[in-house]
Amino acid sequence: MRTILIWLPLALFLAFIGLFAAGLFQPDDHIINSKLVGQPLPAFVLPAAASDRPALASTQLATGKPRLLNIFASWCVPCAAEAPQLEALRAAGADIDAIAIRDARADVDAFLARYGNPYARIGLDARSSVQIALGSSGVPETFIIDGRGRIAYQHIGDIRADDVPMILDRLKATR
Amino acid sequence: MRYWLALLLALIAGPLAAQTALPPAPWADRQIPDAGQERQAKALMETIRCLTCQSQSIADSNASMAGDMRSQIRERIMAGERPEQIRGWLISRYGDWVSYEPTADPILWPLWLAPLALLALGLLLLRGRIVRRKDA
DSSP: OOHHHHHHHHHHHHHHHHHHHHHSSOOOOOOOOTTTTTSOOOOOOBBBTTTSOEEEGGGGGOOOHHHEEEEOOOHHHHHHHHHHHHHHHHHHTTTEEEEEEOOHHHHHHHHHHHHHHSSSSSSEETTHHHHHTTOOOOEEEEEOOOSSSEEEEEEESSSOGGGGGHHHHHHHHHO | OOHHHHHHHHHSSOGGTTOOOOOOOOOOOOOOOOOOHHHHHHHHTTTBBBBSSTTTTTOOOOOOHHHHHHHHHHHHHTTHHHOHHHHHHHHHHHGGGBBSSOOOGGGGGEEEEEEHHHHHHHHHHHHHHHHHHHHO
């Protein structure tokens, strides 16, 4: 009994070392979901981010039909990578609005000219204030907004080709 | 040689340039003129976790989103909002995760109780030793 007790502190110490070592080798990429999923969209009014698309206000997202709200930026590389998937969603009948984060109109115009423009409206969030109010922690992210202006779903990161059917299903299931 | 070249390339890679071309938000790196308000804002910023570099506070992080959060916090403090109100607002968006300050949530009770339990255990052990020594 006594000999076991003597070894106990060392065993505990080694267990902690093991725990910390495991933590070191695990990638530190926690995904932080917005707590606003299931709740009404926070109210906002944003100026237009692109030359040929109108501005965006939160009231315009409650249209009786679910819509996608894409959070992107012209300086964001994965946003360029998800452009074909957004185009596919639009072709499948999804209505997509967007918020451009920390962006400038000339840069947004150049980005859309290069990667395509699947958006109906684009708001400019120059200081990430709407992004923070949405509980969004990066770009790109895509929200499904239901017909009454509630956040039904949040997709974090770029939409991959195999995410498209899932997003369309969720969009269909949302009212 | 190849390692040195790789190191050199890593040094000039400019990861910050990948974030944004915009200048920082007005109050991201500027102090509030009122020293008391700045102290409140600073104390709050040191306990709010950066969403981009998740192990830093927004006071320590150079990420553009952290700068925007600092600016927003300073603006709201200047507008008369209380720091705990702002923390609550952020927690309602991002969850407890965004705040470094532990809450009184039941799941954290063991954390609050642990120091007391350890202190009690220590006193108990101490008492055992003292009593034994008196006997000797």
